[in-house]
Amino acid sequence: LEKFLIEEQKNLSKVNSWSRFITTNFFDFLKNGKMIRGSLVLQSFLFFEDNISEEAIKLASAIELIHSSLLIHDDIMDKDSFRRGQKTIAQQFREIAQEEKFQNSEHFGNSMGISVGDLGFFLGFELLSQISKKYFNEISFLVSQELSKVTLAQMDDVYGGFSCHEYSKEKILSIYRYKTGRYSLSLPFMLGAILAGQSPKTITILENIGENMGVLFQIKDDKINLFGESEETGKPVGSDIRENKKTLYRHFLYEASSKKQKKELNIIFGNKDINISQVENVRTLVKELKVLEKIEKISDQLTILVKNKIEELNFTENKSQVLLDFLEYNLRRNK
Amino acid sequence: LEKFLIEEQKNLSKVNSWSRFITTNFFDFLKNGKMIRGSLVLQSFLFFEDNISEEAIKLASAIELIHSSLLIHDDIMDKDSFRRGQKTIAQQFREIAQEEKFQNSEHFGNSMGISVGDLGFFLGFELLSQISKKYFNEISFLVSQELSKVTLAQMDDVYGGFSCHEYSKEKILSIYRYKTGRYSLSLPFMLGAILAGQSPKTITILENIGENMGVLFQIKDDKINLFGESEETGKPVGSDIRENKKTLYRHFLYEASSKKQKKELNIIFGNKDINISQVENVRTLVKELKVLEKIEKISDQLTILVKNKIEELNFTENKSQVLLDFLEYNLRRNK
Numbered sequence: 001l002e003k004f005l006i007e008e009q010k011n012l013s014k015v016n017s018w019s020r021f022i023t024t025n026f027f028d029f030l031k032n033g034k035m036i037r038g039s040l041v042l043q044s045f046l047f048f049e050d051n052i053s054e055e056a057i058k059l060a061s062a063i064e065l066i067h068s069s070l071l072i073h074d075d076i077m078d079k080d081s082f083r084r085g086q087k088t089i090a091q092q093f094r095e096i097a098q099e100e101k102f103q104n105s106e107h108f109g110n111s112m113g114i115s116v117g118d119l120g121f122f123l124g125f126e127l128l129s130q131i132s133k134k135y136f137n138e139i140s141f142l143v144s145q146e147l148s149k150v151t152l153a154q155m156d157d158v159y160g161g162f163s164c165h166e167y168s169k170e171k172i173l174s175i176y177r178y179k180t181g182r183y184s185l186s187l188p189f190m191l192g193a194i195l196a197g198q199s200p201k202t203i204t205i206l207e208n209i210g211e212n213m214g215v216l217f218q219i220k221d222d223k224i225n226l227f228g229e230s231e232e233t234g235k236p237v238g239s240d241i242r243e244n245k246k247t248l249y250r251h252f253l254y255e256a257s258s259k260k261q262k263k264e265l266n267i268i269f270g271n272k273d274i275n276i277s278q279v280e281n282v283r284t285l286v287k288e289l290k291v292l293e294k295i296e297k298i299s300d301q302l303t304i305l306v307k308n309k310i311e312e313l314n315f316t317e318n319k320s321q322v323l324l325d326f327l328e329y330n331l332r333r334n335k
Numbered sequence: 336l337e338k339f340l341i342e343e344q345k346n347l348s349k350v351n352s353w354s355r356f357i358t359t360n361f362f363d364f365l366k367n368g369k370m371i372r373g374s375l376v377l378q379s380f381l382f383f384e385d386n387i388s389e390e391a392i393k394l395a396s397a398i399e400l401i402h403s404s405l406l407i408h409d410d411i412m413d414k415d416s417f418r419r420g421q422k423t424i425a426q427q428f429r430e431i432a433q434e435e436k437f438q439n440s441e442h443f444g445n446s447m448g449i450s451v452g453d454l455g456f457f458l459g460f461e462l463l464s465q466i467s468k469k470y471f472n473e474i475s476f477l478v479s480q481e482l483s484k485v486t487l488a489q490m491d492d493v494y495g496g497f498s499c500h501e502y503s504k505e506k507i508l509s510i511y512r513y514k515t516g517r518y519s520l521s522l523p524f525m526l527g528a529i530l531a532g533q534s535p536k537t538i539t540i541l542e543n544i545g546e547n548m549g550v551l552f553q554i555k556d557d558k559i560n561l562f563g564e565s566e567e568t569g570k571p572v573g574s575d576i577r578e579n580k581k582t583l584y585r586h587f588l589y590e591a592s593s594k595k596q597k598k599e600l601n602i603i604f605g606n607k608d609i610n611i612s613q614v615e616n617v618r619t620l621v622k623e624l625k626v627l628e629k630i631e632k633i634s635d636q637l638t639i640l641v642k643n644k645i646e647e648l649n650f651t652e653n654k655s656q657v658l659l660d661f662l663e664y665n666l667r668r669n670k
Contacts, residue, residue, distance in 0.1 A: 012483060015513050018490040073453060077446035102497040103605075111412035111493045114449055118408060119486040121456055126479035133468045140475065144461035148347060151454040155353040158446045162437040178350050270438075 001038075001061035002027065004127055022123070025092055026116060030068045032084040037188045038064040044192025044206065047319050055131060056195055059139065062127040063188060066147065069120025070154075076113045077158055078243055079272075085234030089113045135195055142194070146187045153178040160246035161270075166254070167246045173215060173298075176248075180221070181214025182207075202313065209309045212302045213327065219299055220330050222247040227283060233335050238279035244270030248295055249286060256289040303327065336373075336396035337362065339462055357458070360427055361451060365403045367419040372523045373399040379527025379541065382654050390466060391530055394474065397462040398523060401482065404455025405489075411448045412493055413578050414607075420569030424448050470530055477529070481522045488513035495581035496605075501589070502581045508550060508633075511583075515556070516549025517542075537648065544644045547637045548662065554634055555665050557582040562618060568670045573614035579605030583630055584621060591624040638662065 005023050012019035038060035045056040074080075075088040082088060087095070090113030097105030131139055153175050160167055160175075167175075189206035224233055225240045226249055240247055250269065257265060265285075268278045286292060310323050340358050347354035373395035380391040409415075410423040417423060422430070425448030432440030466474055488510050495502055495510075502510075524541035559568055560575045561584055575582055585604065592600060600620075603613045621627060645658050 008483070012487055015484045015487045016491050016509070018487045070453070073449050077449060079442070097497065100498065107414070108493070108497050110445065112490060114408050114412060115486050115490045115493065118405070118456070119483055121453070122479045122482040122486060125460055126476055126483065129472050129475035129479060133472060136475075137464050137468060137471055140464035141461055144457045144464060147457040148343070148454055148461065149350045151450050151457060152347060152350045152353045155447060155450045156351050158443070158450065162432065162443050163435065174351070
């Protein structure tokens with residue numbers, strides 16, 4: 001990934017000096033990610049091949065590039081200033097604007113952030129076009145289509161953050177399925193398998209494992225957002241609450257709360273200026289109203305589904321264990 | 336294009352109901368464009384083939400899809416509410432937000448606009464992935480790389496709109512070359528020729544013609560933005576002035592104006608609330624200070640360059656005439 005970006009920076013430097021941004025701030029942002037999606041592409045490839053190929057690395061890198069670019073746009077929509085323990089791209093430009101005393105630093109930061117995100121998509125698709133002819137059409141089609149789906153899910157998510165309409169449990173789970181499941185897990189699993197020349201049947205099982213595992217990951221992300229501390233997560237405390245994200249926690253919390261409690265919650269959720277004690281109140285209520293238990297029940301059901309599908313793959317014990325370990329990792333992780 | 340979008344809408348409707356947007360508002364926005372880039376892909380293809388193929392139409396449609404998506408992001412950066420004689424996508428969402436009494440309709444509109452733009456990119460790359468294996472890698476590489484370049488040029492453009500630094504004539508022409516020339520003309524010309532199996536030599540000549548023609552088109556666009564009326568252009572009058580766009584007109588205007596005139600211009604350029612009489616003042620000054628003549632001189636030089644390169648193509652007279660007519664069209668057009 002670094003090699004590709006350095007090459008690109010050289011190549012694009014004839015356009016203008018913003019190209020330096022590719023190997024500095026943009027790369028810094030990229031490399032501080034968990035790189036789960038890229039790793040999963042490689043891991044999936046390794047389920048079927050003995051060694052990682054150069055092509056698999058290109059594919060994994062392209063996925064990371066595109067993913068980071070989606071996050072850059074996501075942070076603009078969520079008005080987040082921190083991500084991956086550092087300033088978001090838009091925020092970095094807001095500060096440039098402040099230094100240079102531009103009239104509207106917020107808008108400048110967002111505009112440049114939109115552009116950097118777009119740039120990342122195009123760099124990602126360029127890297128993707130280095131995949132050999134045999135697999136390129138199929139891979140490019142799949143990547144684009146899943147990205148379309150995740151963008152539609154993102155629109156729902158943005159709308160949900162503004163709207164007072166409540167989403168049903170099913171609706172929330174559907175967003176999780178498309179936004180995290182298919183995109184973050186099914187897609188990398190499928191890509192690795194396609195590049196390893198696997199059958200449609202195997203690819204479909206991996207797709208299904210990814211979807212359900214993804215919902216489990218999103219549920220854990222929500223929990224970390226709610227209970228995690230800023231130093232560990234690299235994100236401001238309670239950002240989902242401030243943004244009024246329609247999470248499963250929020251859903252069960254509202255469902256179980258009294259009229260009086262709902263009134264209190266309405267003051268907190270969607271409020272940009274909440275303090276830590278208000279986040280603490282939400283945390284307490286989540287525990288008191290047994291929201292954690294309800295969500296754990298859903299998680300347990302999904303875990304069983306995933307385990308059954310892993311068996312269907314007929315992998316060797318070692319390889320199945322990799323997938324089971326990944327499930328286990330999600331239960332343990334705090335960021 | 337319409338057929339593809341209807342198919343996609345069906346396919347994506349299982350994600351959520353935002354997919355309906357693809358065949359309604361998004362398609363309305365698409366079809367109201369001039370579709371110059373898509374037409375140029377087809378025209379270039381027809382320089383070498385007798386009939387337009389289904390594949391050429393897919394390629395042309397993909398380019399239009401991606402282009403419209405860039406414009407959707409562009410309009411957010413420029414805070415434009417109108418484009419192609421209708422409300423911009425972000426503006427449509429701002430009004431939805433107002434109807435639904437969301438807290439921050441501006442931010443909601445921008446967020447949804449960012450997503451719709453992203454969606455359009457991905458739909459475009461999906462359509463592109465239907466190109467046959469023989470040409471797909473090369474085409475996908477070229478499209479992505481030119482889009483990276485245009486995005487870097489866009490960053491310069493945004494920065495220029497905020498910054499008080501003046502850009503040199505060369506810098507402005509370089510932005511024109513990358514933002515309009517390479518992207519809007521070289522790229523479609525090259526794509527049509529690649530799909531028609533042409534030699535690198537021919538493709539390079541078309542690339543060069545596109546670059547210089549593109550600068551001519553941008554200069555004309557600037558003129559229309561400055562002198563055109565809203566009903567005709569579909570854009571608010573003087574939007575480049577309000578956004579303090581570093582155009583060639585602005586450059587020569589500042590260069591030729593007295594200290595007193597510069598002071599007046601500083602009040603007008605970059606001012607979001609200018610009225611029609613202030614735009615009129617700029618127009619008068621542009622004429623008085625012979626800015627038009629200076630720019631015409633540059634245009635004339637570029638026209639000669641382009642005509643020489645057209646000869647190098649060794650086309651039949653009919654085919655050369657198509658390119659010459661296109662040059663001519665640019666001189667005449669008022670929108």
